[in-house]
Amino acid sequence: MSALARLTVAETKLFFREPMLVFFVLAFPPLLLVVLGAFPALREPSADLDGARAITLYLPIIVAMGLAMFALNSVSQLLATYREKGVLRRMRTTPVEPRVLLGAQLLMSTVMSVATMVAVLAIGRVMYDVGLPRQPFAYLVAYLLTALAMFAIGLLVASFAPTGKSAGAIGTLLFFPILFFAGLWVPRAAMNDVLRKISDFTPLGAGVQSLQDAAAGHWPQPLQVAVLLGWTIVAGGPAARYFRWE
């Protein structure tokens, strides 16, 4: 087994030893979908949403929320804590460089968040009759582009937060506006023009739209792809430049 695989296994074990984290990051998104679907009004076609069912619109929002939780509440805090405690520094003295640990953490988070996405899609299909994505491959591409942008933001937080605690605080502070523009409180279809225009340029606004398009059978639009790649570069560049191992 390679060092990356061993570290990924170790990081996964450690992840499952944090029950609060497992609940919020892994179990909360599917639970939220179950709860939302329990309201009959959300399962009926709505005139406000041009005849769409609210539950169908919420599905990509919840998928994106799962991703945001990993990026902003798990990865960023964990890496900042590892730096604060000297875990990354110790790695520097071994033949395996600390960036492999960073890679293991991102790999584990991606795999776990894909599992959450699959669970959310399955619950939507089985319990609330929401169709599976018509373009599964486009859906996966949209998902990975959104993951790239969100993890880049998570790493940026980890680069600048001096401690694990402050990374957690900054992550939470970013979480709510990002989720607002993803449409968690007001779906994008129900936003007014100004809000939707702003949402178009936020990472999860673009992410949710591209997931929704793929679910409906379309490839992500150039605007959304550009916005997602833009956030990846704007956040990932400085993160790579300023991230410190100690």
Next chain:
Amino acid sequence: MAIIEVENLVKRYGDHTAVDGVGFTVEQGEIFGILGPNGAGKTTTVECVEGLRVPDGGTIRVCGIDPRRETGELRQLLGAQLQESELPDKLEVGEAMELYGSFYRDPADWRELLAMLGLTDKIGTRFRRLSGGQKQRLSIALALIGNPRVAVLDELTTGLDPQARRDAWDLIERVRERGVTILLVTHFMEEAERLCDRLAVIDSGRVVALDTPAGLVSSVDDRQRVRFRPSAPLDHSVLTALPEVTSVDRAGDQLVVTGTGNLLLAVTTVLARNQVTAAGLRVEQASLDDAFVALTGRTIDS
């Protein structure tokens, strides 16, 4: 054969020169100490040896390799125990050893290492549940897991209680018996005196002395004092007549004889000849503390 060679090492942080021309060599199998007050440049020096910092000048060789060029090879040869370097809270001792061991070409048997360090009953214990002494022992174990030829131990016993500190010293001697050369950074005189074969005393980024602990002490001050309570009054002149004796003073009911060379033998011989016995006899010599003050002009804690 020299296993670590440091020559004219310079490291600056902005305007501040942290290490200013440090040089020393460490022989195979030695316990070599770097002694100095906080901020003297000890840690910066060993971090350059460990390849964690890039020097601004000078050369370093560890087993003949340059830490800057062959970093990958260095990592296999050198085990480092760092100040304030922890593990994830919920990682178990055995898991940590197995994981870190897997990073090396030829790892040591981690169960045997834990047994040597007295941690066998902690294999299933999570890092945060360990005591300070246990954490330190685990960090020694991790420094040795790759079967290194050189181990760098930085302020290993800082923050440990006196018993744990003595236990750590015994361990370091056992590590050396495994054939590992040890570079030990410390600001404890007692530790340096007890463990080190040779010492470099560093102050303000420079080596101010390099010798064995005994050599450092005697180079500074070879005077000794013999104190005792004589069983009968004794004429001071029989003592002052001895070539070894420089002065005789009275302190309460005690006599304090100061001198050099084989002072104790000379004094006890005279006492026996005069049928005087010495109660509460003590010999006092200059310590490494005294040597440090003489070398740097201040105490190590100031």
